[in-house]
Amino acid sequence: MPSLLGRKFPGMIARPxxxxxxxxxxxxxxxxxxxxxxxATDEYKNDPRNPANKNQSAH
Structure with a gap:
C-alpha cells in the first residue's frame, strides 16, 4: 500500500x-x-484597550 504523503526522500530540513x-x-x-x-507612550498609556493597563474596569 503506498503512503498517502508520497515517497519519503532523505534530506535535511532544519539545518537549511x-x-x-x-x-x-x-x-x-x-x-x-x-x-x-x-x-507605554503617554498617548496610549491610559487607553482602556491597552493590555498593559492593569487597572481595567469591568464592563
Missing part, C-alpha cells in the same frame, strides 16, 4: 531553514518590543 527560523524570531522580538514601547 535555520537562518529563516532565526530571522523570524528576531523580527517577532523586534515587533513585540516596538509594540510594548508604543503601548
Amino acid at each position: 531553514m535555520a537562518p529563516f527560523y532565526i530571522s523570524g524570531l528576531v523580527i517577532l522580538y523586534g515587533v513585540n518590543s516596538f509594540a510594548n514601547t508604543l503601548a
Whole structure:
C-alpha cells in the first residue's frame, strides 16, 4: 500500500531553514518590543484597550 504523503526522500530540513527560523524570531522580538514601547507612550498609556493597563474596569 503506498503512503498517502508520497515517497519519503532523505534530506535535511532544519539545518537549511535555520537562518529563516532565526530571522523570524528576531523580527517577532523586534515587533513585540516596538509594540510594548508604543503601548507605554503617554498617548496610549491610559487607553482602556491597552493590555498593559492593569487597572481595567469591568464592563
